[in-house]
Amino acid sequence: MAEQELNFSVSGKYAQYLNLWQKLGMILALSGTGIILITWGGVSLTNNAAWLTVVILSIFIGTVMFTYGTYAGKTAGIKNDGVYFRSHTARGAIGWAVGIVLTAFYVFLYWFPSYLGYQTGVNGTNEGLIALFDPLSYFFKGKPASQWFVYGSIYTLVIVSLGIKFIVKYRHNRYHIIRTISVMIAQLGLAYLVPEILAGMNYNDVSQGGEYLGWYDADLKNVWPLDYDFFYGWHLDAMQQKAYQPIGMIYLVWGILLFLIVTPIITYFVGKRWYCSWVCGCGGLAETAGDPYRHLSSKKLSAWKLERWLIHAVLVLVFLMTAVTLYGYFFNTGTFFGLEIYTYFQKPYGFVIGAIFSGIVGVGFYPLLGNRVWCRFGCPMAAYMGIIQRFKSRFRITTNGGQCISCGNCSTYCEQGIDVRAYAQKGQNIVRASCVGCGVCSAVCPRGVLKLENGPEEKRLGNEGPIVLGNDGFKIEK
Template identity: 50%
Template structure:
């Protein structure tokens, strides 16, 4: 069995190294076919123009050895495409360069600028006069005076360019991370593109097999009942040693590439095309499909590890099964299946404010345009966040979501379990937790109000939709900033990437606004508490050590005080690792202050030791 365990480790490491190496394999060729696939669904004029621009710039059918040089040449094509297609649209239904020159000549005769509506009517058709008059009436003489003809030309050409671009907006392409990813993925050629199924097996397949060999063999090597954390602070993988730092580097790099430079990992998505084709014929995997697969596979494999490690604790087994069910069914399969029925591909268990895009205009329109079921899903989002979440927190505490349902919590409890002892137990960490968590909740509320107001105007009162601000805050800007700092950097890069350094619940403890929302309810109005039998506590410290939320559980146990903390996610590991059965997760009566008070007797089984001493002297 030891040989199988070691072999599994080597197989897993080999698959990971190959997975990383695939980023540097294969070639990239911007062919006519790849362009057509990239812009499939857009007007034929878009494809034709981009092909022409690529050919003019010597990029069409040119082979590149890596995605960096490929993108370096391709990214400039977007602006050139927009210029070319804007000119074409202008010639067809806009203001042409010839007309622009005539307007400038007529307005600058005699060396001075005399720009009026008459000049427009002389050179343009009625429709063009109307649009240019609306855009440039502030430039009319004598309302506006120009010191030079060049300044006038600059203003006029800028406005005409804006008008033409607006007419061509359906044909424009934008150079952003998604466009770069799409075109890079479809331009891939060579060993990866030609052997997707093989590399799927060599990376994901062997990675899963190796992991399971390493994990399951432990069941036979250490069959003695009990939760084994032996040597956890001596292991370089779990004590912030060099292995942990390597894992930290990989996780952080992955999230940075996923969120900000997805075109670099296009080979990884190509590898998953055979899996995507299960849902859509000849489907092409996106970076989010890659993330969903990695997330689900990681949780499943490490969930099996949880089943083995905590197999003698029924609560942990059932809880792990629950988070796996919700991740596999709700967060992955339904997200892929629902769009096949023209329904929004959303995670139906994702509650506000964790789902910070819930009230964005594009998301709401997506719901409302998806028929009655789509409208019900939108309504369910409100019910889940406003009714279901607080009600179940009142009955069961926030553990019902954080430890039984949530995908973030599910990953933390499975993939992050080896790092739970790294959470900071110091008082300063508790203070930082409160300084960060609740301002983020306020940020989420403000962002939601601003975005919701903007969405209401767009959907219900379109006449008010021109101004996307509320309380002086731009709805799109605040949503973008929230998504960048909280949704990407905090939840992803730090929240998961820092598992090997800060523990597995950094996001849940310091950044999750939903955890803050539920925590307030749990702290002040909930039936949930962890009760303690202080007389049995031997102060071993296991409970505090393995509390992923950094709660000093031992301090409560020593006083015989119930643990009622806003941050507690009810994972139950403190109770599971206690050798004396001191801790118990309970849903009792909501007795208000009695949930928090310190009992008068803190030692023994409710016995007065001094009274016993006096009795013994008689």
């Protein structure tokens, strides 16, 4: 049987099995990406508005064409054939190259934006990649782009484009269609368009001699502790500024309620999936752009142990850092027991957790460690909801163990490294703090064994024992 018939391919031979639509789509999407890389390399284009339009359209249309070529005319159902044989998805040369480029992008974004062209031209004008996005930034808010505007624009384009691919791939499953539309809307609307439009309204009012109309521009779905600078002095002051009322105060109250009341209540009823798989931008990117890498998450017992230590350590750190920050704010001091709050608390947290962990490792290492490295090992919001999910939530995945054929699809594609099969084999409900409720284990199960459910807690706890699982084997703890 030829590999081609099975739609398998080995590293280096993948391209010859692509059909025409896939090839054209890939060429188009890579052309758009190529323009981004060229401008990143320092080339300033003469007509940025036209080139940016080309970039956006070629990436979007190219992705749609590739998706059409991949799934059109085929029966609905998971098509993961060959993921362990392709260089791109099996930690081969292409996977490493993608990881290095992504990592480099984050390094420049955080610490060397001038290498992306930020304010490096005459009189501090933008050049290169940042200048490419100037026309869009002028369109929204009448001023040149920053590196964060560029990042947000690319981020949104990727989630929307690859979100369509994800929906088509999982079109046999209503849960995936709805939740993917949800993350696409959350990113495009709440995280991108609304803040940019509000920022534009503010800027235009003032720059044209008018007054602030109080359009405080923030992402309504950003929540502490993921949004770790929510309680920083400058942010608290900004939200209370007279010019931003009443919207600033609404954001402040909403932000506190979101963390204290809304999150625990929703997590109690449906688990942490409401945020991790339906709303969050990090989750949105992981589910769409990161989908080809989900099988790379480690299923080892040691990884699970590391995960529990690391993610809860980050949660403790963010609590400590925020407590010290609030102390400084309310007592009007910049030091805590002689230690400068910015230098010893805020800066290290922002550098190690906010930049290196969530950005560089969290996204840059997708092709090496899987698509949920940050969500699994580092996100304090996931840790907070995970504790609720583990001990006080109606959410669980039920398993119809008698139907399980031990194929292992569920464990393979669990992005959180949960050995789902081991639960299924025992007919045991899955109640794990780390489960983001993506539902992929259920979607790839050929026997309909797994169901994501919200039910009475008693039932959920009925057959649950504290167990230790992993590919190294499993045992029941006494």
